[in-house]
Amino acid sequence: MMNSNLLSSNRLSNSVLLRVMVVAALIGFADTAYLTWNHYFGSGIQCILLEGCEVVLASPYSEIFSIPLSAMGLAFYVGIFVLINIVDIYQDHLSLKLLLLGSTLGFISSLILLYLQLFVIEALCFYCLTSLGTSTAVFILSVVLYKRRSNQPLTQ
Secondary structure, X not given: OHHHHHHHHHHHHHHHHHHHHHHHHHHHHHHHHHHHHHHHHOOOOOOOOOOOHHHHHOOHHHEEOOEEHHHHHHHHHHHHHHHHHHHHHHOOHHHHHHHHHHHHHHHHHHHHXXXXXXXXXXXXXXXXXXXXXXXXXXXXXXXXXXXXHHOOOOOO
């Protein structure tokens, strides 16, 4: 009986982790959607707290093959959102591994972009740092979820 309560309690914790990941992915989506929309249709970014957004977003590092990094970030957050929901619905190891892989790639990409902002461009963008925060949150929570679930079957 006690073991059953532990599983229920852990299941609830996993569910909370997934919900927090969804919120982080939605914040990242909104952030990158704003930047992508502004890249194609906007008249300028309203930089909050920092004064480097224009410099960062106009730098040669803001695009790859004429595709803005914000659009790639938008695709990343859509993919992460879908994977989080697949993990929640199907609870299989493959989807959890894909979520961990995707979140790791997003986190590493964000670290590379932070390095570029700090040491190459020498300016910081609030929106880029917001994306760094959300991708870091998704990565850390993915690692925690993976470690929890790798020691037990996903469904009980």
